[in-house]
Amino acid sequence: xxxxxxxxxxxxxxxxxxxxxxxxxxxxxxxxxxxxxxxxxxxxxxxxxxxxxxxxxxxxxxxxxxxxxxxxxxxxxxxxxxxxxxxxxxxxxxxxxxxxxxxxxxxxxxxxxxxxxxxxxxxxxxxxxxxxxxxxxxxxxxxxxxxxxxxxxxxxxxxxxxxxxxxxxxxxxxxxxxxxxxxxxxxxxxxxxxxxxxxxxxxxxxxxxxxxxxxxxxxxxxxxxxxxxxxxxxxxxxxxxxxxxxxxxxxxxxxxxxxxxxxxxxxxxxxxxxxxxxxxxxxxxxxxxxxxxxxxxxxxxxxxxxxxxxxxxxxxxxxxxxxxxxxxxxxxxxx
Amino acid sequence: xxxxxxxxxxxxxxxxxxxxxxxxxxxxxxxxxxxxxxxxxxxxxxxxxxxxxxxxxxxxxxxxxxxxxxxxxxxxxxxxxxxxxxxxxxxxxxxxxxxxxxxxxxxxxxxxxxxxxxxxxxxxxxxxxxxxxxxxxxxxxxxxxxxxxxxxxxxxxxxxxxxxxxxxxxxxxxxxxxxxxxxxxxxxxxxxxxxxxxxxxxxxxxxxxxxxxxxxxxxxxxxxxxxxxxxxxxxxxxxxxxxxxxxxxxxxxxxxxxxxxxxxxxxxxxxxxxxxxxxxxxxxxxxxxxxxxxxxxxxxxxxxxxxxxxxxxxxxxxxxxxxxxxxxxxxxxxx
DNA sequence: TTATTTACCGATAACGTTTCCGAAACTTGA
DNA sequence: TCAAGTTTCGGAAACGTTATCGGTAAATAA
Numbered sequence: 001x002x003x004x005x006x007x008x009x010x011x012x013x014x015x016x017x018x019x020x021x022x023x024x025x026x027x028x029x030x031x032x033x034x035x036x037x038x039x040x041x042x043x044x045x046x047x048x049x050x051x052x053x054x055x056x057x058x059x060x061x062x063x064x065x066x067x068x069x070x071x072x073x074x075x076x077x078x079x080x081x082x083x084x085x086x087x088x089x090x091x092x093x094x095x096x097x098x099x100x101x102x103x104x105x106x107x108x109x110x111x112x113x114x115x116x117x118x119x120x121x122x123x124x125x126x127x128x129x130x131x132x133x134x135x136x137x138x139x140x141x142x143x144x145x146x147x148x149x150x151x152x153x154x155x156x157x158x159x160x161x162x163x164x165x166x167x168x169x170x171x172x173x174x175x176x177x178x179x180x181x182x183x184x185x186x187x188x189x190x191x192x193x194x195x196x197x198x199x200x201x202x203x204x205x206x207x208x209x210x211x212x213x214x215x216x217x218x219x220x221x222x223x224x225x226x227x228x229x230x231x232x233x234x235x236x237x238x239x240x241x242x243x244x245x246x247x248x249x250x251x252x253x254x255x256x257x258x259x260x261x262x263x264x265x266x267x268x269x270x271x272x273x274x275x276x277x278x279x280x281x282x283x284x285x286x287x288x289x290x291x292x293x294x295x296x297x298x299x300x301x302x303x304x305x306x307x308x309x310x311x312x313x314x315x316x317x318x319x320x321x322x323x324x325x326x327x328x329x330x331x332x333x334x335x
Numbered sequence: 336x337x338x339x340x341x342x343x344x345x346x347x348x349x350x351x352x353x354x355x356x357x358x359x360x361x362x363x364x365x366x367x368x369x370x371x372x373x374x375x376x377x378x379x380x381x382x383x384x385x386x387x388x389x390x391x392x393x394x395x396x397x398x399x400x401x402x403x404x405x406x407x408x409x410x411x412x413x414x415x416x417x418x419x420x421x422x423x424x425x426x427x428x429x430x431x432x433x434x435x436x437x438x439x440x441x442x443x444x445x446x447x448x449x450x451x452x453x454x455x456x457x458x459x460x461x462x463x464x465x466x467x468x469x470x471x472x473x474x475x476x477x478x479x480x481x482x483x484x485x486x487x488x489x490x491x492x493x494x495x496x497x498x499x500x501x502x503x504x505x506x507x508x509x510x511x512x513x514x515x516x517x518x519x520x521x522x523x524x525x526x527x528x529x530x531x532x533x534x535x536x537x538x539x540x541x542x543x544x545x546x547x548x549x550x551x552x553x554x555x556x557x558x559x560x561x562x563x564x565x566x567x568x569x570x571x572x573x574x575x576x577x578x579x580x581x582x583x584x585x586x587x588x589x590x591x592x593x594x595x596x597x598x599x600x601x602x603x604x605x606x607x608x609x610x611x612x613x614x615x616x617x618x619x620x621x622x623x624x625x626x627x628x629x630x631x632x633x634x635x636x637x638x639x640x641x642x643x644x645x646x647x648x649x650x651x652x653x654x655x656x657x658x659x660x661x662x663x664x665x666x667x668x669x670x
Numbered sequence: 671t672t673a674t675t676t677a678c679c680g681a682t683a684a685c686g687t688t689t690c691c692g693a694a695a696c697t698t699g700a
Numbered sequence: 701t702c703a704a705g706t707t708t709c710g711g712a713a714a715c716g717t718t719a720t721c722g723g724t725a726a727a728t729a730a
Binding site: 048050051052053055056061071072074077078081088093094095096098112114115116117223252253256259260278279281282283284 | 619
């Protein structure tokens with residue numbers, strides 16, 4: 001069962017391979033009639049252009065690499081799948097890699113993607129600084145790259161980011177307006193730009209309402225770390241009236257511990273999460289959280305990359321900031 | 336910035352391209368000395384063999400396609416990532432597609448993967464029957480395929496499955512041994528083999544302990560469906576003493592509703608889930624559930640595929656059944 | 671010494687496309 | 701009717717590898 005090639009189609013119709021090629025590439029210099037005939041008999045013969053041969057001659061792989069830190073939260077799968085849809089529609093092939101929260105694996109992933117000759121990359125970084133030299137090299141070589149979510153200030157490239165500042169501000173303000181004093185922020189790792197942005201939003205909300213800025217405790221994005229932070233607060237007898245957490249998993253981990261220790265949520269401790277997860281609606285009490293536009297992020301990143309691929313050379317890097325939504329639920333409201 | 340090719344390396348050393356190729360392919364008829372020299376200067380020149388050219392001449396894409404129903408549960412991402420690791424190590428490129436729980440998208444995904452000339456496939460089906468003819472064709476054409484999780488009886492192919500019967504049996508027996516009479520099974524869709532297997536396990540456990548088999552209610556895999564089922568039981572005043580659910584999401588959805596209506600878990604209603612999710616340990620009460628060996632499933636599927644690819648032609652399809660574990664937690668134990 | 675094997679290497683043809691160049695065939699304008 | 705332009709097509713080169721075949725030099729056997 002050999003695959004039928006362009007030659008088979010050409011021979012069958014007594015035309016040259018060039019003509020068949022033209023028929024399949026919508027070139028102008030071909031008669032409409034012959035084109036249709038070729039397409040028709042090609043279909044009969046079950047001919048499909050060999051993408052590998054095309055890639056070789058066109059000197060493009062039509063491969064796009066996507067690198068993300070993890071697959072634990074639904075956030076990354078969600079944006080990836082949207083981006084993939086857009087890219088596949090444009091004839092690209094998508095290679096997905098996860099870095100397992102390790103900068104070294106990130107670098108290894110990058111290498112394998114380059115071995116596979118990707119035409120472009122969509123990346124969410126593990127740490128801002130770790131592989132920055134490598135990315136700089138690539139950018140200097142005009143490799144199209146779009147960063148999203150976790151980006152690096154020092155890189156002059158396309159970025160799709162969430163307005164972390166603004167939504168941390170709104171989330172904090174929401175807690176303040178509910179009347180809570182003494183709000184603690186369980187922040188993400190400080191080496192991330194988005195953590196800093198959220199901290200700034202947190203602070204701004206306090207300043208606006210003339211409050212002392214609440215305590216900021218470095219935490220992580222996992223349930224375990226959220227739980228650990230909560231346990232520590234309880235042990236130190238420093239349980240605040242409200243908590244704003246780095247993400248939903250972290251919030252849920254903390255929530256669990258508080259409940260175990262008999263705290264009522266939100267009466268004793270109010271909680272707000274970040275980056276709407278599928279759990280927010282399904283735990284008890286339901287979790288107030290900031291929803292990120294995962295679909296838009298994926299689509300925008302993909303489109304930015306395509307633009308770059310098509311206008312290679314003359315393309316100015318741009319940063320697109322997307323908006324979100326605060327989903328207010330039970331965990332933060334006492335009426 | 337042109338990519339350096341095999342010719343550049345050959346010219347630099349005044350050898351033929353054949354020799355350079357031999358150096359990179361560990362062929363026997365080359366002097367160890369020259370081989371090392373070639374590898375060394377190739378590295379200096381930054382030469383990497385062009386995978387596309389290699390694919391073209393070898394008539395293999397080194398592409399493997401993976402098709403899964405969804406990315407909502409962590410189950411599929413988990414097995415995919417393990418499989419990918421194995422495959423990448425062997426020099427394969429992995430294309431991941433999700434069917435969004437629609438058989439039509441599954442078919443479309445299949446087509447795009449074939450367009451990309453995949454050498455093999457790893458598939459978890461949406462429905463047993465829907466695209467069966469297409470898969471049959473492929474198998475007849477000697478396309479290496481490994482099915483996992485949701486497989487079709489009618490297809491004579493490699494399969495990696497979980498022993499759903501056995502572990503549904505154990506889960507049910509666990510509930511029986513805890514002393515619960517009147518156990519309801521919220522089953523997955525009936526068109527899936529795994530649902531039927533689990534039902535059989537559920538029944539067997541009842542027979543073994545000489546009980547009447549509990550009610551079986553068709554349900555789905557989502558939290559919404561679990562919640563809906565619970566609400567219906569409450570409305571109909573038919574809340575059982577224990578529930579065995581199709582998966583964790585379903586279990587959690589039901590649990591939430593019961594808690595809302597004031598039922599205590601496990602005192603009023605005990606619950607057991609299936610396919611350990613990341614939530615099981617983090618909800619209240621913690622959820623008893625059957626853990627599937629996601630990593631093993633991914634690794635085994637990948638290895639089976641590689642075996643098939645390497646011994647193409649003479650290869651007998653085999654089914655590998657993997658084992659699991661029952662994680663007993665609070666939701667099912669009253670002491 | 672000569673014949674025969676062995677080790678190593680080069681030239682060349684493929685793989686299936688696209689692209690460039692040129693040449694028919696046809697059309698247009700005077 | 702003829703020159704010039706247009707449309708449509710064919711031939712051949714190219715993309716970067718690997719595979720096949722053959723040849724030379726060295727090593728071994730007779």
